[in-house]
Amino acid sequence: MKVCKNYIDGQWMESVSGQYTDTYNPANGTVLAKMAVSGEEDVDLAVAAAKRSFYETREWRDMDSQTRGDFILNLADRMDACRDELAYLDAVDMGKPLREAEGDVDDAIHCFRYYAGLIKAPYGGVYDVNEGFGKMHSYTVHEPVGVCGLITPWNYPLLMGAWKMAPALAAGNSIVFKPSSNCVLSSVRLFEIFEEAGMPKGSVNLVLGPGSTVGNAIASHPDVSMVTFTGSTAVGQSIMRSAAGNVKKIGLELGGKSPNVIFADTDLEGAVEWAMIGIFLNQGEVCSAGSRIIIEESFHDAFVERLAQRANAITIGDPLENPDMGPLVSEEQMNKVLGYIRKGIDEGAKLVCGGERYTEGACANGYFVRPTIFDGCTSDMTIVREEIFGPVVTIQTFRTEEEAIALANDTEYGLAGAVFTSDLTRAMRVIREIRAGITWINCYNPTFNEAPWGGYKKSGIGRELGIHGLEEYQEIKQININLTPGVVGWYEH
Numbered sequence: 001m002k003v004c005k006n007y008i009d010g011q012w013m014e015s016v017s018g019q020y021t022d023t024y025n026p027a028n029g030t031v032l033a034k035m036a037v038s039g040e041e042d043v044d045l046a047v048a049a050a051k052r053s054f055y056e057t058r059e060w061r062d063m064d065s066q067t068r069g070d071f072i073l074n075l076a077d078r079m080d081a082c083r084d085e086l087a088y089l090d091a092v093d094m095g096k097p098l099r100e101a102e103g104d105v106d107d108a109i110h111c112f113r114y115y116a117g118l119i120k121a122p123y124g125g126v127y128d129v130n131e132g133f134g135k136m137h138s139y140t141v142h143e144p145v146g147v148c149g150l151i152t153p154w155n156y157p158l159l160m161g162a163w164k165m166a167p168a169l170a171a172g173n174s175i176v177f178k179p180s181s182n183c184v185l186s187s188v189r190l191f192e193i194f195e196e197a198g199m200p201k202g203s204v205n206l207v208l209g210p211g212s213t214v215g216n217a218i219a220s221h222p223d224v225s226m227v228t229f230t231g232s233t234a235v236g237q238s239i240m241r242s243a244a245g246n247v248k249k250i251g252l253e254l255g256g257k258s259p260n261v262i263f264a265d266t267d268l269e270g271a272v273e274w275a276m277i278g279i280f281l282n283q284g285e286v287c288s289a290g291s292r293i294i295i296e297e298s299f300h301d302a303f304v305e306r307l308a309q310r311a312n313a314i315t316i317g318d319p320l321e322n323p324d325m326g327p328l329v330s331e332e333q334m335n336k337v338l339g340y341i342r343k344g345i346d347e348g349a350k351l352v353c354g355g356e357r358y359t360e361g362a363c364a365n366g367y368f369v370r371p372t373i374f375d376g377c378t379s380d381m382t383i384v385r386e387e388i389f390g391p392v393v394t395i396q397t398f399r400t401e402e403e404a405i406a407l408a409n410d411t412e413y414g415l416a417g418a419v420f421t422s423d424l425t426r427a428m429r430v431i432r433e434i435r436a437g438i439t440w441i442n443c444y445n446p447t448f449n450e451a452p453w454g455g456y457k458k459s460g461i462g463r464e465l466g467i468h469g470l471e472e473y474q475e476i477k478q479i480n481i482n483l484t485p486g487v488v489g490w491y492e493h
């Protein structure tokens, strides 16, 4: 059985306490691996190693961007050589269908390649100014922030790490990485790849363990200059408080309750399929999931009937057999989702399909939940207000465009949203009104390394991916040169 340890200062090591815990395969509840349970002392060791690597040995930080970029390309090639293994690990660890895990690994590899290229691109600005003291030439340089703490959730175990590690490393930072305890296997394998590739000692550190201790210790550590976090809004708020001590730079990618607004003039089959991708991909454990369908009243009956037919036909099973949906990540997550389903029924929503655990055949001991649709929902219902993070969608209706926009924005979240219509002018008008960072017209969920990702409102602060995603991990320094040296005459009157 795999024993997962911390990777600190170029060494695999047990936690200081020497404790381990089991990790589980959510498809059948069996033990998958042993994982080190770390604490504050382990974070101290990892941060000290990262600090030495950044401020003393400086090998990674001082590597010219051409060489550092090539190094990262080499990491990506090594990941590519392990593509099937990495995808297998995410599938058995997290429960996502293998084909989805393969797509995630491909995206993670592309993310490293993208930032390997971007770090070589021109950046910064040059300004010629006349500021009153005389002529000045001003320009900006981008510098790494220093020691960065990166904390990720379990829903895209490898990919969420890649979105942070690739830009943080491309920028020349040293990192301390903490993945979710639910899914650590692909992260451990990635750090083995870092080791095989010869990453300088202390530039990359992995600490495994609970968020309340390890995550919090990273977020509050005085020698960590930046913390970037992907996870729930409640923990994001706690990270903001912990990070206040030394005024860390922070990046927060938090929860969502995203609207999928569908007008009657759209293509029925297309809208149904994208709505399915919006809510049932990755078992609905997607931050940007289109979990609130907001549909024009005249289109409602045809749409719901077809969506229910398609949802009932979804195949559920062992992720390695490539069903449409695998299990939820853990028994705890399954119970949380089933609890929301009970609440929806109690609060008067109409259950159209699903609504229960799935235990057929080999799924008897796994954490499977049937795709679930609730109709007749209103904005005050808990299932409409709170992020469920499972295969559960709510349906509300509207009569006017204004009503659709009001319903879409009636949420404390602002991560994503979509609009379906064949009227392009209306599509552009409505999408501009939706208060969310990632939006789609006539599709749902496609994501690119090139475009910025992040939320409005309680869905977060900052952006990942794209040029913005690199700049998050950089300090920007302004350098001003006096072009007319000599006496200024300031004190002569």
Ligand code: NAD
Pocket (backbone or CB within 6 Å): 151, 152, 153, 154, 155, 156, 160, 178, 179, 180, 181, 209, 210, 211, 212, 213, 214, 215, 216, 217, 219, 230, 231, 232, 233, 235, 236, 238, 239, 252, 253, 254, 255, 256, 286, 287, 288, 387, 389, 415, 455, 459, 460
């Ligand atoms: P979570 O907030 O429970 O945990 C996320 C990470 O934070 C884990 O590594 C966890 O161990 C750690 N953590 C927990 N308590 C902590 C604390 N007090 N201090 C520091 N770290 C702590 O979230 P989860 O259940 O792993 O993931 C699901 C959530 O992630 C959902 O809300 C989802 O919307 C969100 N998410 C957001 C995005 C995005 O891009 N906005 C992407 C994926 C997931």
